[in-house]
Amino acid sequence: MLADIRERCNTIEECYEFMLAYAAQGLPSDEGSKSGGQVREYLNRAVKAIAGLAENCTAAVKQEGWEPAERYYKFFKVLGRDADDSLAAIELVLAQPAISSQLIDNLNASIHLRALLTDLFLVSEIVETQRLPRNQVASSS
Numbered sequence: 001m002l003a004d005i006r007e008r009c010n011t012i013e014e015c016y017e018f019m020l021a022y023a024a025q026g027l028p029s030d031e032g033s034k035s036g037g038q039v040r041e042y043l044n045r046a047v048k049a050i051a052g053l054a055e056n057c058t059a060a061v062k063q064e065g066w067e068p069a070e071r072y073y074k075f076f077k078v079l080g081r082d083a084d085d086s087l088a089a090i091e092l093v094l095a096q097p098a099i100s101s102q103l104i105d106n107l108n109a110s111i112h113l114r115a116l117l118t119d120l121f122l123v124s125e126i127v128e129t130q131r132l133p134r135n136q137v138a139s140s141s
Helices: 004-025 034-050 053-064 068-094 101-111 111-131 134-140
Strands: none
Touching: 004 034, 004 053, 004 101, 004 111, 034 068, 053 068, 053 111, 068 101, 068 111, 101 111
């Protein structure tokens, strides 16, 4: 379960990094260039990674026995809202007949996507910390 969460976070972060590079190219459309052909692939992979992420995180709390569970559940509700908002924005971009660099730049600037990315940084760190033995976590603090 934790490996799945890490993989989802990595997929979303890779998409964002690709979008930063795509936005800088000044392309009028996703037609006719190598990166243009890839932008929809990255966005579709991100959609798959975002869908169900909060539910997987909630299930991990139960499976791994993280305590205090209620604090995790409250945050994962926030993650779920941010994920839903980001999905709406990404799916809107995917629905367009042409994906320009400017459109991707605007998606990158979206507060919804930025909130999700910030959530993911927190989730990634929590997942990594939870993997460590308790004595290692205490000594690294």
